[in-house]
Amino acid sequence: MKPGQNLYGLTSAITIYLQPVLEDFQPDFVCVHGDTTINMGSRIAALYSGAKVCHV
Numbered sequence: 001m002k003p004g005q006n007l008y009g010l011t012s013a014i015t016i017y018l019q020p021v022l023e024d025f026q027p028d029f030v031c032v033h034g035d036t037t038i039n040m041g042s043r044i045a046a047l048y049s050g051a052k053v054c055h056v
Contacts, residue, residue, distance in 0.1 A: 007037050014041030015048070022049035029054055 014037070022030070022045060030046035031054040032039045039055075046053050 010037050011041045011044075014038055015045040018042060018045035019049075022046065022051065027051050031056055 018041075026049070027046075028051060030042065030049075030051045032042045032046070033056045043053050043055070
């Protein structure tokens with residue numbers, strides 16, 4: 001988090017940041033951990049990439 005950042009900005013930043021990573025690696029599965037905004041943003045990015053999501 002950055003000072004003054006809200007959850008809308010954090011969620012969009014996570015998905016934008018992960019897009020090139022997921023495009024490069026093209027994983028079949030993405031494992032996410034916990035119940036946080038980072039978890040949710042990562043799950044959204046993984047689903048958009050076509051990967052299946054495992055939640056720990």
